Amino acid sequence: MERLFYFYANPYQPQSAEAARALLRALSAPGVRILTDEWLSRQGIGAACAPDRLPPGVRAMAVFGGDGTLLRAAQYAARSRVPMLGVHTGTVGFLMPGDPRAPEKLAALLLSDAYPLADCPLLHVRYGGESYLALNDLTFTRGEHPGVMEIEVLADGERVFTAHGDGVVVSTPLGCTAYGLSAGGPVVRPDAPCLMITPLCARELLLRPVILPLTAEISLLAHGQARRRLQLAVDGQTLLPVTEEARVEIALAEEKAQLIQPEKHCFFDTLRKKQVDWNLQEKQE
Numbered sequence: 001m002e003r004l005f006y007f008y009a010n011p012y013q014p015q016s017a018e019a020a021r022a023l024l025r026a027l028s029a030p031g032v033r034i035l036t037d038e039w040l041s042r043q044g045i046g047a048a049c050a051p052d053r054l055p056p057g058v059r060a061m062a063v064f065g066g067d068g069t070l071l072r073a074a075q076y077a078a079r080s081r082v083p084m085l086g087v088h089t090g091t092v093g094f095l096m097p098g099d100p101r102a103p104e105k106l107a108a109l110l111l112s113d114a115y116p117l118a119d120c121p122l123l124h125v126r127y128g129g130e131s132y133l134a135l136n137d138l139t140f141t142r143g144e145h146p147g148v149m150e151i152e153v154l155a156d157g158e159r160v161f162t163a164h165g166d167g168v169v170v171s172t173p174l175g176c177t178a179y180g181l182s183a184g185g186p187v188v189r190p191d192a193p194c195l196m197i198t199p200l201c202a203r204e205l206l207l208r209p210v211i212l213p214l215t216a217e218i219s220l221l222a223h224g225q226a227r228r229r230l231q232l233a234v235d236g237q238t239l240l241p242v243t244e245e246a247r248v249e250i251a252l253a254e255e256k257a258q259l260i261q262p263e264k265h266c267f268f269d270t271l272r273k274k275q276v277d278w279n280l281q282e283k284q285e
Contacts, residue, residue, distance in 0.1 A: 066090020136175030
């Protein structure tokens with residue numbers, strides 16, 4: 001019986017190809033076939049296949065890079081219902097538990113089909129007749145415009161607040177430690193069924209982050225911005241210019257992202273460890 005895996009990598013990190021090549025060697029066994037993105041295929045690793053055209057039967061996707069790489073891959077994996085294993089060859093790696101120095105261990109995990117999975121909710125974002133999936137967050141900001149933007153936030157048709165400032169961030173539980181955390185938002189465990197809305201540099205002194213049920217349907221409305229150039233960012237990867245008064249709709253997606261956990265995962269231990277790593281990087285710089 002064929003066992004099919006897919007590799008997806010960050011082409012701007014040469015170590016990603018090295019890690020992918022090592023995992024390819026560790027997975028070498030009768031019946032195993034590896035498909036890869038075009039960049040890895042050009043490095044002589046696997047057969048090329050576009051991530052939005054994954055064939056049926058892919059058992060798992062190994063993602064090589066940092067958190068941004070996994071966020072880019074998430075939409076493809078979720079739509080194909082393929083679990084992802086993040087192999088950390090980037091900088092932050094909060095979502096990347098796989099150690100590239102242990103390819104044999106990772107290969108054994110993938111071949112076992114007995115790995116623990118974390119089901120992560122995705123946001124379905126609608127704007128301008130198009131739809132997008134977000135694993136971490138959606139940000140609606142003033143973009144390059146130097147002035148204050150006015151943005152009204154609704155949840156299930158009820159007005160939550162109107163903020164005057166740089167914009168807002170809508171975060172999933174998994175994405176609470178990304179932009180939302182830097183903006184003063186709360187830290188929640190990834191399995192908490194909630195969404196966070198965090199205003200960015202709002203001039204209203206008492207405006208604070210808001211926590212809503214995961215099933216809340218959120219609308220973001222920009223007012224009086226017809227001549228300004230605003231910006232939507234989906235997971236910090238897809239950037240959408242907004243040149244008119246905009247309405248963005250956000251709801252829980254039917255799809256889910258499944259993340260493979262190589263070992264027992266403690267969220268707060270990981271958070272503390274990453275904080276130490278980030279502080280050390282700042283001191284070295």
